Amino acid sequence: MPSITIEISEHAAGRLEQLCRKSRQSHHLIAERAIELFVDTEEWQLSDIEHGLSDARDGHLISEEQAGQVFNQLLS
Numbered sequence: 001m002p003s004i005t006i007e008i009s010e011h012a013a014g015r016l017e018q019l020c021r022k023s024r025q026s027h028h029l030i031a032e033r034a035i036e037l038f039v040d041t042e043e044w045q046l047s048d049i050e051h052g053l054s055d056a057r058d059g060h061l062i063s064e065e066q067a068g069q070v071f072n073q074l075l076s
Helices: 010-023 027-057 064-075
Strands: none
Touching: 010 027
């Protein structure tokens, strides 16, 4: 399994240490899960952004009025 070394703030290190103690899980396991979650989220967001930009380039847009209606529906 590949290995990496990172530098983190004292604050983050303290929080990680507390989490390890409370959960009785290793630093390795918690850090790996955190990185996987971050990468999954970033990949999902970038994919959606790329999809939206592609739609915009292809002319698949809505009017300002339609956007307002959708926004209002989400708020109600």
